[in-house]
Amino acid sequence: MANVLWLQGGACSGNTMSFLNAEEPTVVDLVTDFGINILWHPSIGLEIGAQVNDLLKDIIAGKVTMDILVFEGTIIQGPNGTGTMNYFAERPMKDWVKELAAVAGYVVAIGDCATWGGIPAVDPNPSDSVGMQFFKKHKGGFLGIDFVSKGGLPVINIPGCPAHPDWITQILVAISTGRIGDVLIDEYHRPRTFFTDFTQTGCTNVVNFANKIDGGFGKRGNGCLFYEVGCRGPMTRSSCNKILWNRQSSKTRANHPCLGCTEPGFPHNDLVKGSVFKTMRYLGVPDDTPTGNSKIGYMLRAGFEKTLGVLEGAAGITKAFNEGSK
Amino acid sequence: MATLVKELNISPVGRVEGDLDVRVYMENGVVTRAHTQAAMFRGFERIMAGKDPQAGLIVTPRICGICGGSHLYCASSALDTVWKTTLTPNALLLRAIGQATETAQSIPRWFYAIFATDMANKKFANKPLYAEVVKRFSAYVGTSFQKGVTASGRPVEVYALFGGQWPHSSYMVPGGVMCAPTLKDITRAHAIMNQFRKDWLETVWLGCSVERYLEIKTWDQLLAWVDENESQKNSDLGLFIRAGLQFGLDKFGQGVGKYITTGTYLEKDHYNQPTVEGRNAALISRAGFYDGRNYSVFDHMKVKEYVEHSWYETVPGAHPWSEPLPTPVPSQSLHNSDVSGKYSWSKSPRYMEMAAEAGPLARVVINADPGHLAPHQLYDPLFGDIMKQIGPSVFTRVLARMHEAPRNYHYVDQWLRQLDLNGEFYIKPEERDGQGFGATEAARGALAHWIEIENGVIKNYQVVAPTTWNVGPNDASGQAGPIEAALTGIEIEDESDPVEVGMVARSFDSCLVCTVHAHDAKSGKTLAKFKL
Numbered sequence: 001m002a003n004v005l006w007l008q009g010g011a012c013s014g015n016t017m018s019f020l021n022a023e024e025p026t027v028v029d030l031v032t033d034f035g036i037n038i039l040w041h042p043s044i045g046l047e048i049g050a051q052v053n054d055l056l057k058d059i060i061a062g063k064v065t066m067d068i069l070v071f072e073g074t075i076i077q078g079p080n081g082t083g084t085m086n087y088f089a090e091r092p093m094k095d096w097v098k099e100l101a102a103v104a105g106y107v108v109a110i111g112d113c114a115t116w117g118g119i120p121a122v123d124p125n126p127s128d129s130v131g132m133q134f135f136k137k138h139k140g141g142f143l144g145i146d147f148v149s150k151g152g153l154p155v156i157n158i159p160g161c162p163a164h165p166d167w168i169t170q171i172l173v174a175i176s177t178g179r180i181g182d183v184l185i186d187e188y189h190r191p192r193t194f195f196t197d198f199t200q201t202g203c204t205n206v207v208n209f210a211n212k213i214d215g216g217f218g219k220r221g222n223g224c225l226f227y228e229v230g231c232r233g234p235m236t237r238s239s240c241n242k243i244l245w246n247r248q249s250s251k252t253r254a255n256h257p258c259l260g261c262t263e264p265g266f267p268h269n270d271l272v273k274g275s276v277f278k279t280m281r282y283l284g285v286p287d288d289t290p291t292g293n294s295k296i297g298y299m300l301r302a303g304f305e306k307t308l309g310v311l312e313g314a315a316g317i318t319k320a321f322n323e324g325s326k
Numbered sequence: 327m328a329t330l331v332k333e334l335n336i337s338p339v340g341r342v343e344g345d346l347d348v349r350v351y352m353e354n355g356v357v358t359r360a361h362t363q364a365a366m367f368r369g370f371e372r373i374m375a376g377k378d379p380q381a382g383l384i385v386t387p388r389i390c391g392i393c394g395g396s397h398l399y400c401a402s403s404a405l406d407t408v409w410k411t412t413l414t415p416n417a418l419l420l421r422a423i424g425q426a427t428e429t430a431q432s433i434p435r436w437f438y439a440i441f442a443t444d445m446a447n448k449k450f451a452n453k454p455l456y457a458e459v460v461k462r463f464s465a466y467v468g469t470s471f472q473k474g475v476t477a478s479g480r481p482v483e484v485y486a487l488f489g490g491q492w493p494h495s496s497y498m499v500p501g502g503v504m505c506a507p508t509l510k511d512i513t514r515a516h517a518i519m520n521q522f523r524k525d526w527l528e529t530v531w532l533g534c535s536v537e538r539y540l541e542i543k544t545w546d547q548l549l550a551w552v553d554e555n556e557s558q559k560n561s562d563l564g565l566f567i568r569a570g571l572q573f574g575l576d577k578f579g580q581g582v583g584k585y586i587t588t589g590t591y592l593e594k595d596h597y598n599q600p601t602v603e604g605r606n607a608a609l610i611s612r613a614g615f616y617d618g619r620n621y622s623v624f625d626h627m628k629v630k631e632y633v634e635h636s637w638y639e640t641v642p643g644a645h646p647w648s649e650p651l652p653t654p655v656p657s658q659s660l661h662n663s664d665v666s667g668k669y670s671w672s673k674s675p676r677y678m679e680m681a682a683e684a685g686p687l688a689r690v691v692i693n694a695d696p697g698h699l700a701p702h703q704l705y706d707p708l709f710g711d712i713m714k715q716i717g718p719s720v721f722t723r724v725l726a727r728m729h730e731a732p733r734n735y736h737y738v739d740q741w742l743r744q745l746d747l748n749g750e751f752y753i754k755p756e757e758r759d760g761q762g763f764g765a766t767e768a769a770r771g772a773l774a775h776w777i778e779i780e781n782g783v784i785k786n787y788q789v790v791a792p793t794t795w796n797v798g799p800n801d802a803s804g805q806a807g808p809i810e811a812a813l814t815g816i817e818i819e820d821e822s823d824p825v826e827v828g829m830v831a832r833s834f835d836s837c838l839v840c841t842v843h844a845h846d847a848k849s850g851k852t853l854a855k856f857k858l
Contacts, residue, residue, distance in 0.1 A: 010368050014493045020435065021492070028472045044439050046465055051351070076366070079654065085367040085671075087347070090659045119373065124431045126369025162391060162494055217499060218417075218752025219624045220506035245491035246483045248514070248787065254490035255504045256497050267384055271373075273783050276380040277499065323371020326508050326747040 001035040002067035002176035005059065005100070008042050009086055009093045010120045010129050012074025014162040015111040016043050021246060022165035030169060035176045039066065053089050054180050060099045068175055069104035069149075071097065071132055074113040074120045075142040078128030085127045094142065097132075101143055106151045106175055107132065108115055110157060115157040115188075116141070116264040133157070133189065138262040151180065157189040161261040166243050167194050188264055190237070198291065199258045202232040202241030203250075209234065212305045216253065219326040225257040226286070230279045232260030232268065234290030336692045343729035346797060346836060347660035348429065350827065351811060355829075360806075360813035362797045363666045364672035367637070370835055372651055374787040379405065379609070379757065379779045382787060383496045386775065389789065393429035396483060396768035397490060397789075399590070400775040403499035403730065403764025406600035411755040415594035417502035419741045420488050420751070422591045422610075423515075424498065426738050427481040431492075432769035432835075433731045434526060435478035438463065438471050440833050441724060445569060445824045455569040470530055470562050477526035484515045484738065501751035507745065518732050523735055533561030536732040543707050545715040563728060575721035579830040581812040582681050586795065588765035588772040589613030592836055593702045594744060602626070602763045609702050610737075611767060614692040615677055621695040626763055626774065629790065632674040635667070635799040643676070643802060646776035646788035647761055665800075674798035675790050683808040684703060684771030684795035685834060687718060687726040706733075723833040757782065768792055770835040794835045809834055 009015070020027055020043075027044075030036040036181040040047055040055060047055065057062040065198055075094050076086035083092030103105050109132040112118035116131040133141040142153075146153050154187040158167050171191060174180050184192045200206055205215065215223025223230035240250045240258070252258055257277060260268050268288075269275035280287045289298040339390035351782050370389050374381050382401035387394035399421055406413065439699060442463035450456050462470040482492035486503050489495030497504045523536065526671050534557065552564045559568070570576065589609035592600075598607035606613050606623055613624035632643040638652040655668065674681075682688070687709070694710030709726060716722060738845040760782065765774035772793025777784040798807040806814070818824045 004567045012388050012391040014392075014394065016387065017493050019389045020439070020475065023576065026472070028466055028475065031466050044465070046443065064796070074368075076368075078367075079656065084657050084659075085654070087657070087659050088363045090661055119370075119385055122373045122385075124372060125368055126372045129368070142730040158474065160389060217504045217754075218502050218506050220508065220748060222769050240491075242509075246479070246486035248483050248486040251495065253489035254486070254488060254497060255506060256490040256495060256656075259496070265581060271381040271384065273378045276378040276384060277496075324506075324508075 001037065002105075002172070003037050003065055004068045004070060005038050005039045005066050006041040006070040006072065007088070007093070007097070007100075009071065009073035009097070010076045010113055010127055011070070013043065015072045015168070016041070018162040018165050019158075019168050020165075022169050024245060025169060025173070030172065033152065034173050035309045036172055039064070045111045046179060054094060055082065056089070056100065060103060062103060065105075066100070066103060067105040068101050069109055070172075071107070071114045072110045073129070074129030075132065076119055076120075076127045076129055077142070078126070079262045081128070092240060097142070101132075101147070104149050104313050106153060106180070107143075107155045107169060108156050109133070109155050111163050112161045112261055112266050114157050115159040119267060131157075134264060139292060153180075153185070154189055156183070156185060158186075158192065159190060159195075159262045159264075160238065161259070161266060164194075164240070164245065166245060167191070167239075182238060190262070193261060194239045194243075195237040197237065197238050197242065198234060199238045199250075199252065199262075201239075203233055203252045205252060210305075212309060215255065219255070220326060224264075225252065225255070226279065227326035228279055228288075229257045230275070232288070233258040235288055236260040236263050238262040302315065346831070348809075348813065348827065348831070349663070349665060351659060352818065355818050357813050357822065361669060362672070362799060362807060362809050363660055363663060363670045364797060365660070367654060367657070367671045369652075369654070371787050371789065374784050375388070375651055377784050379777075379782065379784055380409075381784060382775065383499060385787065385802050387494050387496065391493045392432065393768035393770065393773065393791075395424045395489070395495070396766050396773050397775075398496060398498045399425050399766040400764040400773055402498035402500055403592075403600065403766070404762040404775045404777045405764070406755075406762070407764065408760045408762035408777060408812070409500050409755040411501045411600060412582060412753045413502060413598050413600060414750045414753065415598070416745055416749045416751050418592050418597060418831070419745055420503045420505065420507070421498050421513075422594075423738055424485050424489060425590055426734050426741075428492065429482035429767075430522070430731065430734045430738070430768040431478050431485075433478075433728060433734070436475040436769070437724070437728060438468070438474035438834055439465075440835070441829075442566075444549070444825055444829050444832065445573065447823070449823065449825050450573045453569070453572050455565070455572050458565060459569050460730045462565065473526055473530050474562075477522055477530075480518055480522040480525070480717050481738075482520045487511045487515055489807075499575055499752070501755040502750070504752070506751045507747070509747065511827065512742055512745060512747070514823040516739070519735060519738055521654070527731055527735055531562050531731065532560075533557035536735055538773050539732045540736065544711045545708075545796075548708070548712075561792070566724070568730070570721045570724070575724070575829070576716055576719045578816045578826060579669070579720040579812045580718050580815075581683050581834055582806075582808045583618045584680050585616045585691045586682035586684055586687050586772055587611070587613050587692045587767060588625070588626075588693075588769035588774050590765075594741075596702060597618065605763075605765070607700060610702060611689060612692050612695070612698065614695060614698065615682065616688075616691050616695070617680065621692070623698050626765070626776075628678050629774070630676050630679070631788075631790065632676060632801040634674075634802040635665075635782060636670055636673050637668050646774075646790065647778060647786070648785070649788055651786065658777060664681050665685075667804045669749050670799040671711045672798045674801040675795050676801055676805075679803075681805050681807055681811070682795060683834075685723065686730055686769075686771070686791040687723045688771060689767055690726045690729060693761070720829050720833040727835070753852070771795065793834075793836055797836055809836065
């Protein structure tokens with residue numbers, strides 16, 4: 001049994017929409033079968049007006065237990081630290097969050113905005129947005145480096161733009177069923193169970209990555225998107241190709257480069273010219289090399305593979321295995 | 327009798343996406359004036375300035391997690407017009423399928439999770455159909471609630487087959503789409519859409535076949551359809567029509583009576599060389615304006631945005647291509663806002679200087695125009711007649727939203743059949759500088775992007791969203807926005823539970839969270855407070 005309060009700051013509601021896509025369990029199953037009691041949620045909560053205001057005050061006063069505070073969206077601090085670019089129930093949202101986080105059993109940040117700032121925090125960050133306990137790669141964020149909730153954990157970060165519904169539901173269920181001890185978190189406070197492997201783990205293009213075969217848009221082949229169109233699958237920790245999206249697919253399976261949205265710093269390179277759907281390079285070598293490779297090591301290995309591929313081609317060894325078919 | 331003045335604090339109303347406050351001035355329980363306040367600022371247009379020309383493909387879907395595919399449709403289209411791309415029929419079909427499946431998702435999700443739970447409000451407890459409404463539409467436990475919310479996930483599974491995931495894919499790119507589907511994808515997509523039809527659309531919602539429903543052409547035929555058999559009468563649509571009329575939902579929330587659409591679904595063989603000028607003629611669901619008497623074809627050059635009452639430095643009303651990037655000024659909480667000055671983060675878009683309602687009701691009104699019609703375009707007379715017979719209201723707006731589900735299903739089915747697996751999906755374009763325009767109909771209404779690229783980076787990016795049309799504050803001439811107008815005149819029966827205000831705001835599917843304040847219409851002072 002767990003009481004959950006879900007609030008949104010500088011948000012697009014995308015994580016809520018993702019959450020509503022949940023299957024096994026569905027959102028309704030969470031309520032009816034898994035002991036999740038949603039105290040309030042901006043899109044599906046029934047209470048209105050002063051009922052919500054009273055609820056927030058009762059939680060802060062300790063009259064209502066809030067086991068989990070879920071926050072979606074950035075903490076808007078602008079302008080000049082006032083937070084008045086985001087009023088909620090007559091107060092800057094950041095002031096509510098500070099008081100609520102202090103009484104929460106666990107604090108769960110959902111999506112890139114809440115974890116490290118996401119798109120609203122891209123330069124020039126017009127709303128002075130930060131994440132709950134990180135700002136981009138830097139620990140601290142809104143609640144500060146030392147924040148731990150009453151349950152003894154710092155903010156649990158479930159990144160992604162949006163987060164996958166299973167990542168959300170499983171953490172809520174782990175808390176409500178007393179399994180939170182099984183949730184280990186990494187240096188960015190992400191549950192390791194979802195963010196140890198890479199997006200590339202399970203990608204259908206992994207053989208072509210190894211063989212250095214280029215892919216591209218609109219092509220039904222099995223070329224890898226890392227070399228030309230900026231795929232970040234080899235350096236992004238996520239389970240997108242292990243737990244598929246909408247029960248069907250993933251970006252890379254649909255020939256869509258991974259954007260690296262579960263890593264702090266998304267959107268990477270702050271969307272500068274030449275960084276969108278293009279692999280940024282210096283002297284022909286990708287600026288970002290797969291995690292676990294030194295730049296020079298990667299360059300030597302990749303050069304060797306490419307050269308060998310050309311030689312094999314010249315020797316008549318067919319590459320037909322990487323052609324796709326309708 | 328003395329004038330009875332009340333102040334209500336509904337803060338927030340909820341079940342409206344985002345942050346919205348509304349101040350309502352009331353006299354004897356009747357709203358005399360309303361002001362809408364968008365209460366959150368992120369500054370997306372500022373974020374995009376100076377960035378990669380394709381930044382909008384990643385950034386704009388994340389303006390709104392509910393209409394992300396619609397933003398992508400606009401962002402890719404705007405770049406198509408600047409870069410003078412060539413779009414293959416497959417590319418146009420796959421983009422239209424993305425748009426249509428996103429909208430299909432929104433229809434049941436909005437109806438059950440956001441709107442219909444209000445029909446189970448105690449305000450209607452003395453109505454004969456109340457017990458049945460509670461049984462079906464109550465949150466979480468209603469017999470149709472879980473079916474509808476679960477079914478809403480199906481259409482976006484089709485989106486994920488082609489886009490990788492929903493929400494927040496960027497699979498539509500200038501020159502086409504990223505994906506190149508195979509036979510497996512087409513077969514699965516058909517199967518998933520059939521599941522949507524069999525699990526909810528025909529069995530729960532209509533009580534008849536999609537084909538039978540689409541035969542309805544007039545209000546009288548719709549009423550006759552309800553009574554035709556038990557299956558239709560007891561379907562969720564049958565119940566909504568009977569209960570909606572019995573509960574009086576057709577009696578409030580009229581609005582400004584002017585309607586705007588930017589149109590959507592570019593026909594596969596009519597927009598292969600995208601241009602701003604060629605767009606209207608290539609649409610299936612038409613772009614138009616209806617002023618209450620006459621229809622005209624939409625012209626994006628007639629759109630202007632005003633910021634007199636918005637928290638940005640005041641500049642003259644301007645077309646989005648000529649608008650400066652907004653410069654924020656200090657904001658206030660609703661309680662401290664002066665509505666004679668600036669009071670919202672939303673701008674006020676106007677068409678030929680007029681406020682206009684965007685949304686499904688606008689779409690069905692424009693698509694009932696017998697003129698301005700090409701053979702590939704949609705003509706559906708039903709709401710032309712409904713507007714004559716019963717006029718606009720909360721009821722009509724909801725009916726319009728739900729009316730789109732069967733046609734949407736039909737379109738996706740047809741477009742999947744037209745995909746040519748031997749054809750191309752993407753033609754790499756050449757990057758250029760220039761001005762572009764892209765638009766669509768998001769589930770909740772007209773959505774348009776204007777872009778200017780200079781020296782290979784974004785110089786100006788302007789987005790006018792459906793909620794901007796609907797929820798914008800007064801303009802320079804004091805003309806109210808559509809939701810402000812729709813709230814005016816409503817009667818609030820129980821000031822401790824003003825469900826009518828919520829129903830009006832939710833009937834527009836506002837992408838905001840509401841807070842409503844009511845003030846003395848004469849002195850503007852707070853006279854009494856009622857805790858809910």
